[in-house]
Amino acid sequence: MLKVWNMWLVFATFWLALLGTFLTRSGIISSVHAFAQSSIGSWFAWFLAITFAVFVTAFVMNHSHLKSEHKLESLVSRESSFLFNNLLFLLACFTVLWGTWFPKLSEWIQHHTVTVGAPFYNKVAIPVALLLLLLTAMGPLLAWRKTSTESIRRNFQWPALGALVVGVLMMIFGVRPWADISYFYALMAAMLGVLVILTVISEFVRGGRVISRHTGQTLVPSMVHLWHRNTRRYGGYIVHFGVALVFIGILGAAFNIETEKEVGFGDKMTLGPYTLVCQSYTQDSNPNYDNEWAIINVFRGNRQITTLYPERRVYQASQQPQTIPRIYATVWEDYLFLVKDLYVVYEGKNLDTGRPIIKAHLNPMVPYIWLGLVIMIFGTAIALVPNAAPVRVTAPARTFCLPIRSFFGSYKSLFFVLP
Template sequence: MATFGSFALIAALALAAYNLLAGTFALRLIATGGQARISPERLADTARRAGIASFVAVTCAAFALIWSVFTNDFSIAYVLEHSNRALPAAYKFSAMWSGQEGSLLLWAWLLAGYGFVLRLTHKNDVKLYAYAGTILAGIQVFFLSLLNFAAPPFSLLPGYVPGITPLPDDGNGLNPLLQYPEMVIHPPMLYLGYVGFSVPFAFALGALMMRYPGEKWIRITRVWTMVTWTFLTCGIFLGMHWAYAVLGWGGYWGWDPVENASFMPWLAATAFLHSVMMQEKRGMMKSWNVWLIFITFMLTIVGTLLTRAGLVSSVHAFAQSSIGTWFYIFLGQILLVCLFTFILQKDHLKSDHQIESLVSRESSFLFNNLVLLLACFVILLGTFFPILSEYVQDHKVTIGAPYYNAVAIPIGLFLLFLTGVGPLLPWRSASLKAIRRNFVIPVIALWGMVIVALVAGVRPWKDGEFQTGTFYALIAFALAAAVLTAIVSEFLRGAGVIAKQTGKNLFASLVLLTRRNTRRYGGYLIHIGLVIAIIGFAGTAFNRNVEQEMGLHSKMHIGPYDLECLGFSQDSNSNYNSEFALLDVTSNGKPVKVLTTSGFTNLQMTPEKRVYLASQQPQTMVAIHSVPEWDLYVVYEGINQDTGQPIIKAILNPLVGWIWFGWIVIVIGSIVALVPSITPSTAALKIPASATVQAAAGQSALKGGD
């Protein structure tokens, strides 16, 4: 199977190289009107077919690696290093992306898959898709070259001779951190986002090269960006939940360099998805949008570099290797191509209009973009500061969470403010009367929340000292109330108009309103999801924790809960040994009830510590009880060797569940935004004569656009 996989990768590289060279030559002939023995159109089509065939070849290579893992082929060094016989079947898939070579193969396979879809849909715009497909082929050549020459996944064990050299009885096993259900889907989701930004990049660069007329390319690019942004969002939130449930420290985001590497392209892509509306609606920010796409793609390459070059220390990073040099060269080439093409074609990117007023939707989008890019720069600086400091001072100076929190939290709160302001401002300029009418209710909601929070005990001062975290939480709650009020008002205003026109109930009117403009109202749902998640983030300011030894029938008190140790024990299977405690949970003296398959039962929590046999590495399995107000988070820290008693740590994390619920709303909103709006013919409404006046007053809620 190793021979088959290696041959498939060589074939994939040859096909991608032909796609690149033949596609480039064909497009050059078409652009200059040159002649060749074969027509340029025919040559371009053979290049497209080679690109499709390269996907088949990479798929064969991916299948060969997975097959080798499932059949325990320990003659392949990668399989020996990242799998073992007792590894559960689901985690054998995870072995593909657990190491350097396998994760690069996943990158190449997903990239070929995106290219496959693009090349099959080429008839949407043959020339633009030919440019995009050729650029994608260039990216494929880079990653397939890595797999063939720098990080081959099918390398045999050193000195291994088939039939002569004995093979190890078992492998070293999968990293315990990856042996968790979410890790079967988190890395592929993250990679679907990372890799997917290659497609918007290819369209943007191709459209600029061919001086594409009109704005059709930006609409195509927006859809691809929205899809990949959604995948990356899912990847980030799944990674947060994994860190929360597995690492045992009670948090979900530690500003780890690799976490930052996924967050930076997300910020840049979010900026593009907002500013693209200005180009579609007003013909503005054309150069800005092109560079946002270029920057987003380059940040994905930077993120991939961070995990592979050993530049930073991270629980997510692969071992240090010389492969980083390849990425430096590739990143430099991308930057040079983007700069050269932009300078050559910049006269094609002149804006049709200028911002007419600082109080307008255009201005809110511009401020939104600037703040998002500022956040991206701050995170980039913090991530690379240890590298820069080592270069200047010969020793690394690491920047921790306090730096990021000090700058990122105010930036995030300002973005939350802009999220509420944007929908309330009209295009071009806003009158004082319109501002007063649109903002009065959100402002009331803001101050109402401040009063409620203060009464509930959320106060920025304690024992005469100012509490920065509580202050930020208070601002977050107040802004969240204002933003949610503003967005809900937009929904209700439009639904009210439809209800008067059709006689439908409010819910049916909301559905019809959303279907008539899925992009706009799907975007509002995404904003609602982000606001809900931010409410969850604000709960961090009120965390509490207790740690103590717990013998038999010992008790621990935290918040409204009492935990009693009913015992501790050990267990083992073919994959790992484990130690765990059994804890009974009561609240205010009464048993806590939870719903199970057998009905409501008393809550018992079993935090666990595992040691995996193949790797002899430990792993924490956290016990979590979630309710809307908070999470009860319990960690088994191990045995005190002096007393023989387990050490238990309990953390009360307020509002964490809101983060995961917010993520679900974001995904729903993204799906809604990607669904085409119903056409005017299918959305036709029978408007009674008596409703004409009311309909005219609410027309802005029904118009297309954002």
């Protein structure tokens, strides 16, 4: 099934990798990622054309071997979820490709350059990402070939109810999805992330209960035994869990807050529930770089929780500045699901007053991104563990008798023993 589709996906992946190299090496598109223009661009263009011709030739010569033995029987099946997944990734790929080439195409056609920025990508990438998250939740619970309505209802009932409860709670605590599109996306990401997490948990619990009934073990050892029987499947579920946490971390961007202020000794700036107090500021110089930094005490209420040292350097050799922010994760001050990252940046110095300009950001949920990545790596690692060897049980020998006729004309019983 989908042999032709898979073959062209492989071709397109390789060809687009070459195209990316062409863009950065030829200088055809101005970008911070591009190298200077060189004569290698024309050579690469010919190489791209030859490569595409090789792909077409290979496909034509092997077309008879790519006929599928099976057909897609239902749109509500695990096979169709893989297909929709591929289509969404292709849409995301085309969005990036179109946005990258659009300035050059507009220059060729309209004779003036039109650039695209983050709003263009967000209009497509965010809905695509949410649909991918929905497929991440649905895929494991769909059956091969065809899934019945009763099966969908039974498998999705509790995860969907949990996701709905999370959405209602977010609106009760102040998230207004109708007021801003970013709040709507954040609400959807939270609900779908919870849906993925609950479907993964339900798969482990459902399989663990089956093992527990047959072995008499408790639920947790039964789930470990379940993982040993199919490490790739359940390791993949753990990766899905990590992906959901990454999305939950990203949704916090809708609630980011920031402030900027020129501060002197003892001056304060407020950011959410935190108060930043400038204890002092100074500058220094060494053979490698000149630097300026401030000492910022961070308070929550009347309690000091940490001290940060944002810094700005200017390197002697290149005269290039470098801003070194300081980050504090509020793990111990907030509830686990409201954890934030506090960024404090030394923006520079006001030349008229000699006082530093401090910019502070409070970004909710960012630690979930790192936690999700760690869980994804862990899930990948355990998916690589070989499955446990099946246990072989020696069965007792079976005996039966077969009547045969003896040369005396009577029947006798002859016993056969089978291993």
